Amino acid sequence: MKDLNDYFDPGFTVDDILGDSKTSTYVNDAYYALLRADMAEWSGIGTPLTEAERQAHEALILHENWLLDRRNFEQWYQLYTRECSYWIPAAHDLPGNPQFDPQSHVTIAFDDRRRMGDRIVWLRTGVAYSQLPPSYTLHMSTGFVRVPTGRPNEVKIRSQFLLQEMRSSNPVQTLSGWMGHVFKQEDGRWKIDRKLVSLLDGQRGHHNLTYLI
Amino acid sequence: MRDFSEPPIYDDLIETDRVHRTLYTDEAIFREEMNRIYGGTWTYLAHESELPKANDFVRRTLGLRPIIVSRDRDGKVHGLLNRCPHRGATVCRDDAGSTRRFTCPYHNWSFTNSGDLVGVPIEEGYGPNFDKSRLGLGKIRVEVYRGFIFGTLNHELPDLETHLGTAARRLDEWMDRWPGGKISVRNGQHRLMCNGNWKLVSDNSHDGYHPGYSHASLLRMRKDRYGGGVDMQWVLGNVDDGLQRLYDLGNGNTFLDQRPEIERYWYQSAPMPGEDSYAATLRERLGERAEPALDVVMGSGMNLNIFPNLLIIGNQLQVIQPRTVDSTDLIWYSTSIEADDLPPEVNALRMRLQEDFPSFGEPDDLANFEECQAGLSIPEMEWVVTSRHMDTGTEYVDGNGDLAGLPTDELGIRAFWKEWLIRMNATTKLEAK
CATH class of the missing domain: 2.102.10.10 (Rieske [2Fe-2S] iron-sulphur domain)
Known part of the structure; x- marks a missing residue:
């Protein structure tokens, strides 16, 4: 894979996000159909990654975890394609549960690139009291497998995760589940095009889920 | 300081311009509330x-x-x-x-x-x-x-519609935004946990004073990215100079009306994924008829609070589910509209819009409620202020006969405590039969 440093424009700040992707033009019936097709494919039999796949894809997921745990949202944003999504269904037992369909159900998070930008700008306002003081997180991912897909030029990687979160005056919380990352080439690099976070307890209540998973 | 080694006399805890902190912190009061308030009224x-x-x-x-x-x-x-x-x-x-x-x-x-x-x-x-x-x-x-x-174990209450009174008319207005449409509550929900007493949540729902401050993050993000004119910008500055109004609908029910600030729903909506793509699709297919359909994507501009546990906010039903004296679940049920003449894209957009406030608005409120709970534990600071606009001469009776006031008036909180006291002091036997 390309050196991870190639992903990041060192001068890219939250001010650049302010002006980026201010319209929402690609979420439509076809996009929701794509996400339903993805969900069906996530139940496929995964194969452990080859060394090349580890270098290209697992390394990117591990670095994504690292960036989120450092609250480096501006670099995190640069790992994603121009027409990306970050999606956490408010449903459990995926991919089998029909309650997942985001076209007809609200989610814990359904961010296109614009809303991902909104989320970062919101976190950076300095007055988001739910993140003052901030959450410190530890992401741990394991069980990486490549899942077959019928879509050419895309790579689907499934993994299991544990996430611990600590915020001042609050006990440490643990979240767990599986993730699906769909990778696509853009500007000569593999980038994350669609990320799905399937929480073990997505249907239940959560305390202050304002940090990024 | 008051001595509460004896069972509390509720009348001593609620004064015209302030209420006692133990109403939010006392476990014995909480246990009584769960029996007398919940189930003692509709x-x-x-x-x-x-x-x-x-x-x-x-x-x-x-x-x-x-x-x-x-x-x-x-x-x-x-x-x-x-x-x-x-x-x-x-x-x-x-x-x-x-x-x-x-x-x-x-x-x-x-x-x-x-x-x-x-x-x-x-x-x-x-x-x-x-x-x-x-x-x-x-x-x-x-x-x-x-x-x-609605349900109750009180067999002496009047029928539901009589009890709701003008709140039923406001509920009609909320339901009838798309004439002939039926509200459906089958589109999932957000469940938010808060380590605070349940009444901190209801206090806030008729509080037109907090949004410009507690929601500074949401407002600043919107303004920095999209400029003025988008969602909720009407809560900035001295909102009492603006057009919102607050109403006491009787029996503890209240209504904060933001609608007078909304000139065109679609253009004043919060941003949502699919906004431009679906608007283009609808305008191409329906021409001018797309505009009223797009308008019902946006939240209603209503905070309609039905005592004690139903808060209708925007397009959502927020249900308060107390767990303990200092922990509460908030369930935000999302809604869609079923109507043959409503394009289905509207409901897809409504799903995305209804994720906005639970993501960028409500969490900051919940953080503030939890800090209220922490502060209210201090025994030497006994009281909570509820007097705003009580004697500024700005309250009036509206055409429905309801007491009305400016958006930062604390009349909603005072109306809540009035009903709370009636229910807690009631001697009606609650029965399952």
């Missing part, structure tokens, strides 16, 4: 669209009581206490489903979905005088107003 249980067919049910709580809301074979709605009359086990352990019988897993006593006991294994062991007709599930008095199912 309390929201569920929406009919959640149990659309005969024999459907959902599992809920009334205060802390486990209950079932069911439809019988004829479609009639029932509220049942989820407690086997035999040894006390819950008879229903699923959140939702469809069944003609609830069978207690412990000894297999079985009940119809209207609560009658119809089966007892080896029944002869109870002897010849055993009377099954006296051993049904406890029954809650239930009434439905246009799909909203």
Whole structure:
């Protein structure tokens, strides 16, 4: 894979996000159909990654975890394609549960690139009291497998995760589940095009889920 | 400081311009509230669209009581206490489903979905005088107003619609934004946990004073990215110079009306994924008829608070579910509109819009409620101020006969405590029958 440093424009700040992707033009019936097709494919039999796949894809997921745990949202944003999504269904037992369909159900998070930008700008306002003081997180991912897909030029990687979160005056919380990352080439690099976070307890209540998973 | 070694006299805790901190922190008061407030008045249980067919049910709580809301074979709605009359086990352990019988897993006593006991294994062991007709599930008095199912254990209250009074008219306005459309509550929900007393949540829902401050993050993000004119910018500055109004609708019900600030719903909506793509699709297909459809994507501009646990905010039903004196679940049920003449894209957009406030607005409020709970634990600081606009001469009676005021008026909080006191002091026996 390309050196991870190639992903990041060192001068890219939250001010650049302010002006980026201010319209929402690609979420439509076809996009929701794509996400339903993805969900069906996530139940496929995964194969452990080859060394090349580890270098290209697992390394990117591990670095994504690292960036989120450092609250480096501006670099995190640069790992994603121009027409990306970050999606956490408010449903459990995926991919089998029909309650997942985001076209007809609200989610814990359904961010296109614009809303991902909104989320970062919101976190950076300095007055988001739910993140003052901030959450410190530890992401741990394991069980990486490549899942077959019928879509050419895309790579689907499934993994299991544990996430611990600590915020001042609050006990440490643990979240767990599986993730699906769909990778696509853009500007000569593999980038994350669609990320799905399937929480073990997505249907239940959560305390202050304002940090990024 | 007051001595509360004796049982509290509630009248001493609520004064015209302030209320006592122990109302938010005292466990004995909380236990009484769960019995007297929840169930002592008409309390929201569920929406009919959640149990659309005969024999459907959902599992809920009334205060802390486990209950079932069911439809019988004829479609009639029932509220049942989820407690086997035999040894006390819950008879229903699923959140939702469809069944003609609830069978207690412990000894297999079985009940119809209207609560009658119809089966007892080896029944002869109870002897010849055993009377099954006296051993049904406890029954809650239930009434439905246009799909909203309420229940009470108070058999002296007037009927639901009379009790709701002008709140029913406001509920009509909320439901009738798309003429002929039916509200559906089958589109998932956000469940937010808050380590604060449940009344901090309801206080806030009729508080037009906090948004410019507690929601500074949401407002600043929007303004920095999209400029003025987008969602909720009307809460900045001195909102009492603006057009919002707050109403006391009686029986503890209140209404914060933001609609006068909205000139064009679609253009003043919060941003949502799919906004530009679906707007283009609809305008291409429907021409000018797309505009009213796009308008019902945006939240209603209404905060309609039905005492004690239903807060209708934007397009959502926010249900307060107390857990302990200092922890509360907030369930934000999302809604869609079912109508033959409403393009389906509208509901896809509504899903995305209804994720906005639970992501960027409500969490900051919940953080503030938790800090209120922390501060209210201090015994030497006894009181909470509720006097805003009490004597500024700005309150008036509106055309419906309801007391009205400016958006930062604390009349909503005062109306809540007035009703709270009536329910807590009531001597009416609460009964399941």
